[in-house]
Amino acid sequence: MDILLFCLFLAATFAAGATGALFPTGEWYKTLNKPTWTPPNWVFPVMWTSIYLFISFVSARVAVLEGNAYAMAFWGMQIAFNALWTPVFFGLRHLKASIPIMLGLWISVLGATITHMQLDFWAGLAFVPYLAWVTVAAALNMAMVRLNPDQEPLQLQNI
Amino acid sequence: MDILLFCLFLAATFAAGATGALFPTGEWYKTLNKPTWTPPNWVFPVMWTSIYLFISFVSARVAVLEGNAYAMAFWGMQIAFNALWTPVFFGLRHLKASIPIMLGLWISVLGATITHMQLDFWAGLAFVPYLAWVTVAAALNMAMVRLNPDQEPLQLQNI
Numbered sequence: 241m242d243i244l245l246f247c248l249f250l251a252a253t254f255a256a257g258a259t260g261a262l263f264p265t266g267e268w269y270k271t272l273n274k275p276t277w278t279p280p281n282w283v284f285p286v287m288w289t290s291i292y293l294f295i296s297f298v299s300a301r302v303a304v305l306e307g308n309a310y311a312m313a314f315w316g317m318q319i320a321f322n323a324l325w326t327p328v329f330f331g332l333r334h335l336k337a338s339i340p341i342m343l344g345l346w347i348s349v350l351g352a353t354i355t356h357m358q359l360d361f362w363a364g365l366a367f368v369p370y371l372a373w374v375t376v377a378a379a380l381n382m383a384m385v386r387l388n389p390d391q392e393p394l395q396l397q398n399i
Numbered sequence: 400m401d402i403l404l405f406c407l408f409l410a411a412t413f414a415a416g417a418t419g420a421l422f423p424t425g426e427w428y429k430t431l432n433k434p435t436w437t438p439p440n441w442v443f444p445v446m447w448t449s450i451y452l453f454i455s456f457v458s459a460r461v462a463v464l465e466g467n468a469y470a471m472a473f474w475g476m477q478i479a480f481n482a483l484w485t486p487v488f489f490g491l492r493h494l495k496a497s498i499p500i501m502l503g504l505w506i507s508v509l510g511a512t513i514t515h516m517q518l519d520f521w522a523g524l525a526f527v528p529y530l531a532w533v534t535v536a537a538a539l540n541m542a543m544v545r546l547n548p549d550q551e552p553l554q555l556q557n558i
Binding site for chain 1: 474
């Protein structure tokens with residue numbers, strides 16, 4: 241595998257993952273009503289770090305294959321929606337606006353899983369934990385919207 | 400050109416561009432000291448919309464070419480850093496933390512410009528306005544750090 245190529249994909253995931261450090265879960269998140277099956281906080285960085293390493297590794301392999309146009313387009317799409325979700329949820333605290341972003345993320349990860357698998361079975365398989373995790377995250381996001389009907393987004397304009 | 404492919408790249412830029420609507424320039428931005436050559440507000444959405452259309456169009460062409468691994472990896476990298484910058488600058492109001500993000504964006508756009516050009520001259524040329532604009536944005540970001548030494552980032556934890 242081309243190590244520089246891996247580093248470029250990893251840099252992209254680093255930018256998306258940096259949102260977790262820049263917009264951390266804090267007191268506000270603690271006050272939210274959460275479903276009983278909400279994973280403990282420590283699970284999130286562990287899952288994301290694993291996922292980011294997986295997808296950078298396999299996409300560096302798929303990037304050099306012919307016919308990878310859709311796989312690469314879905315890769316770009318998923319990382320953009322991924323980077324967007326955390327600032328909207330934890331920065332703006334906009335639970336509802338996070339839902340369509342999560343939907344965009346879910347669709348792009350599904351697309352990436354399928355298109356990677358068509359080119360390289362193991363590459364596609366490496367996206368399956370990501371798809372599963374984004375499905376959990378989407379369900380969690382929707383549950384939080386339902387359980388916190390009075391939650392208003394942060395009015396940045398007034399601060 | 401494959402229109403669906405174009406739409407996937409455009410969806411990625413839409414996610415990055417949505418930060419402009421979600422984290423708008425408001426009263427806070429007005430109070431910042433800005434260099435005399437700061438472009439008026441309306442220029443930003445016009446430039447970004449044009450850039451997003453350009454790069455989605457040409458990358459849909461480059462995505463189907465052989466040997467596009469680096470071009471696609473830089474594409475993913477630039478869109479992730481692009482999506483990250485606005486929430487950190489306008490959301491967190493973290494002028495200093497925006498600088499390394501802008502640097503990551505600049506490097507990835509330079510990489511995308513060169514690697515696209517190697518595959519398709521016109522595709523590379525379409526990245527040149529993006530590179531120019533990110534250079535202006537980086538200079539602007541650095542000038543704002545210098546002109547607003549007392550500017551503190553928003554302490555989301557305390558809100």
